[in-house]
Amino acid sequence: MSAQNNKPKLHKVTAENAMQALGEWPIQKFHVSHLATSEFKGEGLRPYIVYRDLGAKEATGGLVDAHVNARGRPFEQAAVSKRHYHDVKFQMVYVLKGWNRVEFEGQGEFMMEAGSCWIQPAGIKHTVLEYSDDLEVLEIIIPGTFDTVEVNEPPGFD
Numbered sequence: 086m087s088a089q090n091n092k093p094k095l096h097k098v099t100a101e102n103a104m105q106a107l108g109e110w111p112i113q114k115f116h117v118s119h120l121a122t123s124e125f126k127g128e129g130l131r132p133y134i135v136y137r138d139l140g141a142k143e144a145t146g147g148l149v150d151a152h153v154n155a156r157g158r159p160f161e162q163a164a165v166s167k168r169h170y171h172d173v174k175f176q177m178v179y180v181l182k183g184w185n186r187v188e189f190e191g192q193g194e195f196m197m198e199a200g201s202c203w204i205q206p207a208g209i210k211h212t213v214l215e216y217s218d219d220l221e222v223l224e225i226i227i228p229g230t231f232d233t234v235e236v237n238e239p240p241g242f243d
């Protein structure tokens with residue numbers, strides 16, 4: 086048998102077979118989070134962001150992270166504008182308040198404002214170029230724990 090024959094057979098994931106292709110998911114718990122009883126904490130990925138955890142990680146056994154993040158301090162270009170990517174399978178961002186200007190690998194620059202929503206394909210490089218002090222975004226990410234990699238490239242390098 087050749088080495089090629091030992092490889093697991095890959096099949097295309099379609100809307101029709103997606104749930105089967107994903108295999109078994111962790112048992113999920115019901116969870117409610119209210120703004121009035123929640124706290125924004127500064128112990129996440131970025132020192133200039135405060136995060137409100139929405140409980141998805143705990144409810145899904147770590148499969149999904151859902152949080153609101155707000156800016157804990159005014160925009161500082163040197164601290165913020167570093168091109169990077171996240172080692173994720175899925176990431177969705179929805180702007181709740183304020184605005185931010187972001188560039189994405191191969192896509193260009195976008196002004197995102199309250200109501201803007203985007204899906205960041207896994208591994209896409211991006212740079213936050215600027216944001217308003219009142220920016221708040223909702224992020225939903227799979228898996229719930231992931232790495233972020235800074236790349237030594239200027240925005241729009243590709």
Ligand SMILES: [Fe+2]
Nearest residue numbers: 169170171211
């Ligand atoms: Fe990012």
